[in-house]
Amino acid sequence: MTAVKHMKWWGWGRDGVGFHHEDKPGFAPFVLNAVGLDLATATPVEEPAFDELTVPASTIGEALRTSLVSIVGEEYATTDDLVRVIHTYGKSLRDLVRIRANSIERAPDIVVYPADEKEVQAVVDAAVAADAVIIPFGGGSNIAGSLEPRAGESRVVISLDLGRLDRLIEIDADSGLARIQAGAQGPDLEEQLNARGWTIGHFPDSFTHSTLGGWVATRSSGMQSDKYGDIADITRGLRVVRPGGVLVLRPLPSTSSGPSIREMILGSEGRLGVITEVTVQVHRKPAKRDVYAYFFPTFEAGIRAMQDISESDAAPSITRISDAPETGFSLATSKDRKGFDKFLAGTVLPGLMRSKGWDLEKICLSFIGYEGSVPHAKRQKKLVDSIVKKHGGMGVGTGPGILYDQKKFDTPYLRDFLLDRGAAGDVSETAAPWSKLIQVHDNTIAAAQAAYNQLGIKGWIMSHMSHSYHSGACLYFTFAFVFGDDPLGEYDVVKKAIQQAFVDNGGTISHHHGVGREHSPWLEEDISPEGVAVMGALFGGADPGSNLNPGKIIGAGY
Numbered sequence: 001m002t003a004v005k006h007m008k009w010w011g012w013g014r015d016g017v018g019f020h021h022e023d024k025p026g027f028a029p030f031v032l033n034a035v036g037l038d039l040a041t042a043t044p045v046e047e048p049a050f051d052e053l054t055v056p057a058s059t060i061g062e063a064l065r066t067s068l069v070s071i072v073g074e075e076y077a078t079t080d081d082l083v084r085v086i087h088t089y090g091k092s093l094r095d096l097v098r099i100r101a102n103s104i105e106r107a108p109d110i111v112v113y114p115a116d117e118k119e120v121q122a123v124v125d126a127a128v129a130a131d132a133v134i135i136p137f138g139g140g141s142n143i144a145g146s147l148e149p150r151a152g153e154s155r156v157v158i159s160l161d162l163g164r165l166d167r168l169i170e171i172d173a174d175s176g177l178a179r180i181q182a183g184a185q186g187p188d189l190e191e192q193l194n195a196r197g198w199t200i201g202h203f204p205d206s207f208t209h210s211t212l213g214g215w216v217a218t219r220s221s222g223m224q225s226d227k228y229g230d231i232a233d234i235t236r237g238l239r240v241v242r243p244g245g246v247l248v249l250r251p252l253p254s255t256s257s258g259p260s261i262r263e264m265i266l267g268s269e270g271r272l273g274v275i276t277e278v279t280v281q282v283h284r285k286p287a288k289r290d291v292y293a294y295f296f297p298t299f300e301a302g303i304r305a306m307q308d309i310s311e312s313d314a315a316p317s318i319t320r321i322s323d324a325p326e327t328g329f330s331l332a333t334s335k336d337r338k339g340f341d342k343f344l345a346g347t348v349l350p351g352l353m354r355s356k357g358w359d360l361e362k363i364c365l366s367f368i369g370y371e372g373s374v375p376h377a378k379r380q381k382k383l384v385d386s387i388v389k390k391h392g393g394m395g396v397g398t399g400p401g402i403l404y405d406q407k408k409f410d411t412p413y414l415r416d417f418l419l420d421r422g423a424a425g426d427v428s429e430t431a432a433p434w435s436k437l438i439q440v441h442d443n444t445i446a447a448a449q450a451a452y453n454q455l456g457i458k459g460w461i462m463s464h465m466s467h468s469y470h471s472g473a474c475l476y477f478t479f480a481f482v483f484g485d486d487p488l489g490e491y492d493v494v495k496k497a498i499q500q501a502f503v504d505n506g507g508t509i510s511h512h513h514g515v516g517r518e519h520s521p522w523l524e525e526d527i528s529p530e531g532v533a534v535m536g537a538l539f540g541g542a543d544p545g546s547n548l549n550p551g552k553i554i555g556a557g558y
């Protein structure tokens with residue numbers, strides 16, 4: 001295998017790293033209560049064995065293989081089964097269930113790792129000349145089914161891995177713009193920027209295993225988006241290899257040169273070409289960065305506070321509030337506390353809340369982040385504190401915020417832990433105007449509960465609001481249940497109920513995970529049939545041979 005870093009073929013993250021709960025005494029009782037899974041008696045399945053996997057044989061002919069080898073070199077064009085499997089799926093629950101169940105209908109026939117844009121162009125041109133399919137591959141972390149080849153694809157499928165294009169090319173310090181190759185993974189990219197005193201400010205939960213090109217291709221959003229913007233705001237310039245040439249968008253602060261091609265590339269999931277380079281706006285590393293925790297008596301009070309903050313002069317980097325069930329989960333997954341800290345969290349704080357007349361079953365935990373110069377961070381906090389007070393909330397310092405910061409990149413391992421024990425854990429997210437947020441929240445929870453009732457199972461759903469905008473915010477739902485006989489059939493019932501509740505109540509089908517195949521069935525309800533027709537015309541016109549990641553975003557679904 002090449003030096004490009006890949007995740008486990010069967011799960012999240014690096015080999016040897018997983019979720020543990022021995023240091024979180026509240027976790028096992030919480031899981032038992034939430035989904036009826038007894039961790040004391042549940043026997044985890046063995047790690048899947050690659051030898052037992054049935055991998056469809058590569059169908060690439062010698063002529064195309066030789067042509068690709070002549071472009072990237074023998075070492076960087078491989079038909080190796082393990083590499084092809086790594087490039088077959090993303091990391092959605094559906095992907096993980098299928099790979100564990102030895103279910104691979106169609107794998108890429110070859111994986112290529114070009115060294116630079118010239119090689120990417122040559123690969124794309126050779127592929128189109130041979131009428132092959134090209135699927136760009138970043139970190140492989142998407143959860144919308146954006147990577148897998150179509151089941152019945154009869155043409156050769158080439159997975160084009162951008163992993164060798166991982167360099168920070170240059171920084172225009174006057175403008176705060178950095179040219180970065182699209183295959184750079186989060187930590188590598190940030191390390192190169194930090195070394196020169198800059199940050200991109202984009203930190204999705206999948207940061208450790210996703211790439212700049214993947215973020216652009218799926219319209220990603222990071223946890224500090226309130227300050228730095230979504231990737232759509234951060235992206236200024238682009239280079240995209242298309243059949244026959246490179247589409248170049250210079251980094252401009254704003255432009256009125258017709259409909260935005262930049263916006264068309266954002267979220268295009270490989271259907272308009274291969275992004276090789278992105279010029280992003282970058283910021284000087286902040287002198288101060290704090291995440292404070294607050295409690296609110298109810299979710300509604302917290303949401304109203306977040307809305308007020310978004311409309312105020314305050315500009316925090318993170319505004320996030322969990323509903324009561326997610327607050328319970330956060331407290332249950334906290335590490336065991338000791339001494340006075342334990343006394344404070346377990347006795348003093350609940351006592352204080354009760355004295356205010358709060359129902360402890362309804363309390364909601366919020367995190368608000370402040371970044372920038374020391375006086376700036378201080379002023380933001382002062383403004384926010386007064387808004388929190390107005391809505392009946394109370395601050396509890398930075399302690400929980402530090403823990404949240406520390407464990408945010410570990411949480412993704414939890415899904416594999418649950419799958420090992422026969423349970424599903426997955427997420428769905430939406431965005432809606434402030435006026436509809438509570439309605440979307442309550443009706444989505446109700447829809448999921450109805451789905452669980454229909455299945456006759458005990459299920460769990462919780463949510464938080466994050467990523468605030470002037471007119472609304474994102475709601476992020478996490479749901480879990482113990483599988484019966486038909487894991488994906490049961491999953492579909494719950495997932496469909498949640499997605500349908502989003503569109504029925506005024507939300508979008510996805511705030512930052514993209515469309516892929518998973519969300520495609522709801523696209524017409526999201527952007528109207530006319531919107532889908534315009535998008536179809538764009539894809540059809542820009543890729544008449546359907547060589548570029550066909551079947552994603554439009555006309556897909558499971």
Ligand SMILES: Cc1cc2nc3c(=O)[nH]c(=O)nc-3n(C[C@H](O)[C@H](O)[C@H](O)COP(=O)(O)OP(=O)(O)OC[C@H]3O[C@@H](n4cnc5c(N)ncnc54)[C@H](O)[C@@H]3O)c2cc1C
Nearest residue numbers: 138139140141142204205206211213214220221270275412
């Ligand atoms: C546990 C977990 C947590 C997550 N948290 C977040 C989060 O907080 N925020 C968020 O936004 N997302 C999150 N995601 C989703 C995922 O990480 C994002 O969709 C991410 O942007 C995908 O980047 P990637 O490099 O892994 O792309 P991939 O998964 O490799 O590819 C995704 C799509 O983009 C296309 N693509 C990739 N690179 C290029 C390129 N260079 N040119 C053209 N097309 C390309 C692919 O063909 C595919 O269609 C999470 C996923 C998981 C599993």
